[in-house]
Amino acid sequence: MPRGAGSRDHGYAAELDADLGGADAVVLDASDLVDLHPLFAVRLALWIERHRRDGRSVDIREPEDGGTRRRFRAFRLGRAIGGVAEALVEDDADVIIRPTRLGELTEVDELADKLLQPLIDQFDDVAVVRDAVLMAISELCQNAVEHGVSDAGCVVAASRGEVDGMSQIMLGIGDCGVGIPKHIRGSHPEFVVDEHAIGQALQEGVSGTQRPDRGYGFTWVLKETLSSAASSAEMFVRAGQGAFRREIVDARVKDHGWNTSATQGTWIACDWTTIGRLDR
Amino acid sequence: MTTLENDIPQSSASPRYVLGRHGQAFSTRARAEQIRAEIEQLAAGGRDVLIDFEGVRSVSYSFADELIGVFASRYEADNDSLRPVVIGLSAQAQRVLLGSLEQRGLSDEVSRELVPH
Numbered sequence: 001m002p003r004g005a006g007s008r009d010h011g012y013a014a015e016l017d018a019d020l021g022g023a024d025a026v027v028l029d030a031s032d033l034v035d036l037h038p039l040f041a042v043r044l045a046l047w048i049e050r051h052r053r054d055g056r057s058v059d060i061r062e063p064e065d066g067g068t069r070r071r072f073r074a075f076r077l078g079r080a081i082g083g084v085a086e087a088l089v090e091d092d093a094d095v096i097i098r099p100t101r102l103g104e105l106t107e108v109d110e111l112a113d114k115l116l117q118p119l120i121d122q123f124d125d126v127a128v129v130r131d132a133v134l135m136a137i138s139e140l141c142q143n144a145v146e147h148g149v150s151d152a153g154c155v156v157a158a159s160r161g162e163v164d165g166m167s168q169i170m171l172g173i174g175d176c177g178v179g180i181p182k183h184i185r186g187s188h189p190e191f192v193v194d195e196h197a198i199g200q201a202l203q204e205g206v207s208g209t210q211r212p213d214r215g216y217g218f219t220w221v222l223k224e225t226l227s228s229a230a231s232s233a234e235m236f237v238r239a240g241q242g243a244f245r246r247e248i249v250d251a252r253v254k255d256h257g258w259n260t261s262a263t264q265g266t267w268i269a270c271d272w273t274t275i276g277r278l279d280r
Numbered sequence: 281m282t283t284l285e286n287d288i289p290q291s292s293a294s295p296r297y298v299l300g301r302h303g304q305a306f307s308t309r310a311r312a313e314q315i316r317a318e319i320e321q322l323a324a325g326g327r328d329v330l331i332d333f334e335g336v337r338s339v340s341y342s343f344a345d346e347l348i349g350v351f352a353s354r355y356e357a358d359n360d361s362l363r364p365v366v367i368g369l370s371a372q373a374q375r376v377l378l379g380s381l382e383q384r385g386l387s388d389e390v391s392r393e394l395v396p397h
């Protein structure tokens with residue numbers, strides 16, 4: 001991993017997706033990694049799992065940077081991806097949820113219910129945006145479990161941090177399914193360009209299903225973000241050959257999509273920044 | 281001024297479903313479908329049912345729409361069907377529930393009848 005690769009943009013998707021053919025051993029050299037967004041932790045956890053499942057040994061070289069190494073360990077990237085029972089982390093290197101597999105819809109409800117009280121009790125600086133965080137987990141993980149359709153299920157992780165003296169909560173959600181563009185084209189074949197398809201999926205009432213009551217999940221993540229105490233927020237989505245960024249600053253929404261290298265699945269990062277603290 | 285109590289069905293026989301007994305946060309349509317079936321069973325063919333959100337701190341749009349939105353659409357289409365009256369809402373839950381009813385195009389009259397606000 002080149003230095004700086006820990007950002008949510010994970011510009012190394014092609015390398016991580018690569019088929020290593022007959023190799024029987026791989027090395028994850030994270031020694032130069034600085035910072036570790038939960039979306040990148042999800043990506044690495046799935047990469048490690050894939051190679052182990054294919055019978056390869058995986059040699060992991062941990063980050064040399066102290067803070068990044070603590071976070072790398074708190075995410076338990078050397079271990080198998082856990083279930084909801086092991087999801088929550090009690091104040092370890094600011095990790096809130098370690099990479100956790102949600103294979104059934106009941107597990108989405110279970111995770112949101114389990115997260116609510118610890119979020120309030122242990123992370124009161126970011127708990128002021130909990131309605132937006134829980135809406136994102138509920139709607140986006142539900143989408144991934146319902147529409148992602150892969151053996152890997154939906155994998156989610158979260159952590160907190162500080163940016164310019166403000167608190168930040170970061171969420172990463174990944175699945176190895178068909179990806180948003182292909183799914184959305186099931187009912188909207190006109191969205192042929194992937195970043196356009198992702199951008200449309202973020203609009204109200206646009207769904208890959210034929211049902212008129214669907215397609216409101218992303219909109220409600222935005223609505224709850226706008227209703228929250230977030231100073232700013234950002235959603236990043238990558239799927240197929242498209243990437244899309246939605247920035248929210250001072251209640252203004254700015255969308256931007258672009259073409260990028262192809263990747264399998266759908267990868268979503270949501271970050272909320274706040275100066276608020278929970279008024280108990 | 282209308283009080284919350286005056287908006288609640290007057291029949292003391294109206295069954296009450298206490299959602300908070302099942303958790304503080306509710307996320308998926310699948311969970312809502314399960315709870316809707318439990319409420320229909322509780323109502324046992326009666327007309328009114330109280331759905332008490334006291335203690336519920338977070339509901340997703342999908343959950344609210346699949347639980348209350350579906351009930352409300354049926355009630356607006358057929359006033360003889362089960363009438364769910366929602367009480368004990370947090371500000372977050374009220375915001376999301378009303379958003380669901382608005383998206384479904386329900387009248388203000390029905391929205392106020394089912395979700396007193």
